[in-house]
Amino acid sequence: xxxxxxxxxxxxxxxxxxxxxxxxxxxxxxxxxxxxxxxxxxxxxxxxxxxxxxxxxxxxxxxxxxxxxxxxxxxxxxxxxxxxxxxxxxxxxxxxxxxxxxxxxxxxxxxxxxxxxxxxxxxxxxxxxxxxxxxxxxxxxxxxxxxxxxxxxxxxxxxxxxxxxxxxxxxxxxxxxxxxxxxxxxxxxxxxxxxxxxxxxxxxxxxxxxxxxxxxxxxxxxxxxx
Numbered sequence: 001x002x003x004x005x006x007x008x009x010x011x012x013x014x015x016x017x018x019x020x021x022x023x024x025x026x027x028x029x030x031x032x033x034x035x036x037x038x039x040x041x042x043x044x045x046x047x048x049x050x051x052x053x054x055x056x057x058x059x060x061x062x063x064x065x066x067x068x069x070x071x072x073x074x075x076x077x078x079x080x081x082x083x084x085x086x087x088x089x090x091x092x093x094x095x096x097x098x099x100x101x102x103x104x105x106x107x108x109x110x111x112x113x114x115x116x117x118x119x120x121x122x123x124x125x126x127x128x129x130x131x132x133x134x135x136x137x138x139x140x141x142x143x144x145x146x147x148x149x150x151x152x153x154x155x156x157x158x159x160x161x162x163x164x165x166x167x168x169x170x171x172x173x174x175x176x177x178x179x180x181x182x183x184x185x186x187x188x189x190x191x192x193x194x195x196x197x198x199x200x201x202x203x204x205x206x207x208x209x210x211x212x213x214x215x216x217x218x219x220x221x222x223x224x225x226x
Contacts, residue, residue: 050091
């Protein structure tokens with residue numbers, strides 16, 4: 001998921017700064033709450049893990065240009081369930097920035113758009129999780145249906161934001177809309193795969209529950225009911 005260079009240019013890029021600042025503000029609010037809940041050391045450790053994971057997702061895992069953007073395996077719901085909303089959101093921003101600085105400088109002007117597109121859907125799945133996962137259920141015990149809904153929410157949010165940026169930059173032309181549709185259809189593969197990844201990672205986390213708790217790398221809700 002990278003907004004292609006040239007799709008939004010000139011003064012229109014200013015909106016991406018505004019949305020990115022908004023995403024940063026919401027993330028900061030979650031971060032303050034997380035630090036109060038689990039401490040700064042655990043928060044920093046989970047943020048570091050998320051940043052490394054996101055860098056791998058974007059730079060190492062297979063990704064292909066489809067329509068107006070690239071299709072990546074972002075695994076937003078996976079890092080959310082394991083690490084928590086704020087560490088996952090900051091990890092998305094940091095991992096994407098490192099990837100851009102080291103390997104894709106051409107993407108840096110689009111950073112505000114890309115980070116908005118990644119973070120706001122992630123914060124949306126936090127809201128969805130609060131509604132569909134009962135307070136007495138730890139994240140490690142979510143069902144396939146719940147994991148699918150979280151993944152669908154995230155990927156749909158990514159596609160919606162990509163579509164918005166493209167239409168904002170290029171207008172409502174038929175070719176533009178067709179390209180957005182192609183991109184969205186390609187992301188259905190990610191939606192189909194991600195819930196299985198979520199459940200596999202959660203199962204693995206249960207196997208090393210003691211170690212994860214000792215290192216502070218697990219979000220408090222991963223093994224504990226709210």
